[in-house]
Amino acid sequence: MHASHAIAAGMGGMRTTGDLVARMQVTRGMRLSPAKDYVAAKLGVSRRDLSDPVAMRDVRRELGLGILAVDELGFPDEPGAIEAKFRIAEVLDVPINSVERFRERARWARGPSDRKES
Amino acid sequence: MEQRIGTRLGDGGRIEMTSSEIHAEIEDGVAAAVKRAKVPPLVADEIDHLCEIFSSSARFSAVDYGEEVILSSDGTCSLDAGSSVENLISYQNDLGADILELGTADYSYRAVKAIVTSETQTVKVALLNTVAPLNYGAMPDLGRYSRPDGPIANWSELMPLGKIDEARAAQEEAVEMAVDDMMFVCDHMWEAGADGIDFDTAGASGDADLLATLRTVERLRERYPDMGLQVGMSSEMVLGMHGELEYHGRRLAGMWPHDQMLVVQKAGATIFGPAVNTNTTRSVAWNTARACTLIKPCMADAEIPVHPNVGMGVCGVPMNAVPPHDAVSRAATVMVEILKIDGL
Numbered sequence: 001m002h003a004s005h006a007i008a009a010g011m012g013g014m015r016t017t018g019d020l021v022a023r024m025q026v027t028r029g030m031r032l033s034p035a036k037d038y039v040a041a042k043l044g045v046s047r048r049d050l051s052d053p054v055a056m057r058d059v060r061r062e063l064g065l066g067i068l069a070v071d072e073l074g075f076p077d078e079p080g081a082i083e084a085k086f087r088i089a090e091v092l093d094v095p096i097n098s099v100e101r102f103r104e105r106a107r108w109a110r111g112p113s114d115r116k117e118s
Numbered sequence: 119m120e121q122r123i124g125t126r127l128g129d130g131g132r133i134e135m136t137s138s139e140i141h142a143e144i145e146d147g148v149a150a151a152v153k154r155a156k157v158p159p160l161v162a163d164e165i166d167h168l169c170e171i172f173s174s175s176a177r178f179s180a181v182d183y184g185e186e187v188i189l190s191s192d193g194t195c196s197l198d199a200g201s202s203v204e205n206l207i208s209y210q211n212d213l214g215a216d217i218l219e220l221g222t223a224d225y226s227y228r229a230v231k232a233i234v235t236s237e238t239q240t241v242k243v244a245l246l247n248t249v250a251p252l253n254y255g256a257m258p259d260l261g262r263y264s265r266p267d268g269p270i271a272n273w274s275e276l277m278p279l280g281k282i283d284e285a286r287a288a289q290e291e292a293v294e295m296a297v298d299d300m301m302f303v304c305d306h307m308w309e310a311g312a313d314g315i316d317f318d319t320a321g322a323s324g325d326a327d328l329l330a331t332l333r334t335v336e337r338l339r340e341r342y343p344d345m346g347l348q349v350g351m352s353s354e355m356v357l358g359m360h361g362e363l364e365y366h367g368r369r370l371a372g373m374w375p376h377d378q379m380l381v382v383q384k385a386g387a388t389i390f391g392p393a394v395n396t397n398t399t400r401s402v403a404w405n406t407a408r409a410c411t412l413i414k415p416c417m418a419d420a421e422i423p424v425h426p427n428v429g430m431g432v433c434g435v436p437m438n439a440v441p442p443h444d445a446v447s448r449a450a451t452v453m454v455e456i457l458k459i460d461g462l
Binding site for chain 1: 162178179180181183184185186187188189190191196209211213214215216217230239245246247248249250251252292308309310311312313344345346347348386387389398420421422429430435441444447450451453454459460461462
């Protein structure tokens with residue numbers, strides 16, 4: 001059933017920008033249209049691009065927002081899941097709880113240069 | 119002779135109807151909603167568009183390019199394969215989920231309280247391995263607090279005995295316990311790093327169940343300004359198991375989706391999920407038309423995203439363990455194109 005909904009009407013998640021637009025709904029309570037406008041402006045793309053997996057794969061890769069690994073290619077130099085969320089928080093200018101917790105538990109205030117001495 | 123088109127009943131069984139019969143079904147579904155909930159009917163263009171979607175003999179229906187919506191989920195914690203984290207990765211990578219939900223098989227906050235340590239560890243591992251926003255989800259499940267499962271007198275047993283005051287007092291006591299338990303679990307999930315919380319099937323035990331959810335949402339919003347709070351309803355109308363409970367002066371019993379949305383929004387939720395029950399003896403066209411008519415008033419007044427529950431047995435999807443793609447995709451398409459929803 002999830003597959004039916006995804007193909008019939010879903011934005012596409014990480015294949016496109018569905019996870020990014022969703023983040024504005026989850027964290028900011030934005031309705032769909034302003035959330036799409038917000039993400040499109042932050043990424044510098046059109047609204048039509050937001051649900052295009054071909055266009056967005058390049059944009060996600062360029063900005064380090066996380067891409068789906070495909071079996072014929074490995075991306076050891078690309079951000080993995082939590083790493084991508086650090087970039088998403090920065091690019092979308094939205095707090096991500098797991099990123100904040102990661103910083104806190106790594107005693108990492110802002111970035112590598114700010115690492116706290118224990 | 120008019121061509122007969124394959125469609126389905128609300129139980130998923132195949133039937134055939136002519137386009138005229140489908141049109142009549144849709145008009146009847148709209149009329150049923152208007153009569154029951156005193157909501158305005160769909161307009162002629164909307165009814166015609168519904169008829170067009172259900173009169174197609176294509177095995178799949180989809181929205182236009184650019185009209186795609188956010189796909190959230192609930193009750194997705196039954197394991198298809200491997201661990202719950204592997205399941206989430208599959209939802210994200212293979213099924214195009216925009217929002218993930220982690221939960222446990224005993225899908226109740228009261229049950230989760232007892233295993234919160236292991237659940238938060240699973241949340242932490244999941245968050246290291248997924249990118250999409252992740253909610254922790256369970257049911258408020260107020261009935262779990264009544265005997266024999268819980269410590270409080272069973273209001274469903276008290277009411278038939280005419281002990282109405284005792285039944286109401288029992289529910290009020292259960293609300294307090296449920297709020298405490300849900301706060302306990304949600305505090306832990308936020309500490310573990312979850313992006314949000316999903317309260318699934320709010321109101322399943324009636325108005326007291328919904329009140330417990332609203333009070334929890336209100337307290338969580340005050341405590342965590344950035345926490346995602348998704349409230350999905352259990353059914354189209356809030357049952358008055360108590361009958362006199364109010365939230366900010368509004369009586370909860372008897373609320374339909376529009377009023378449910380207003381109280382959920384007032385409490386501080388970020389996503390509202392209305393649910394409209396599927397009638398298994400009527401066609402999917404009738405059910406979807408009825409669901410659209412009941413939900414439509416939400417759309418104009420909502421300030422937060424509205425994600426109708428379009429799962430098994432709700433909002434036009436057949437009540438069947440394997441809901442067919444033709445019916446599911448039509449329900450999704452109708453919700454997007456007629457209602458302009460924010461997600462599913």
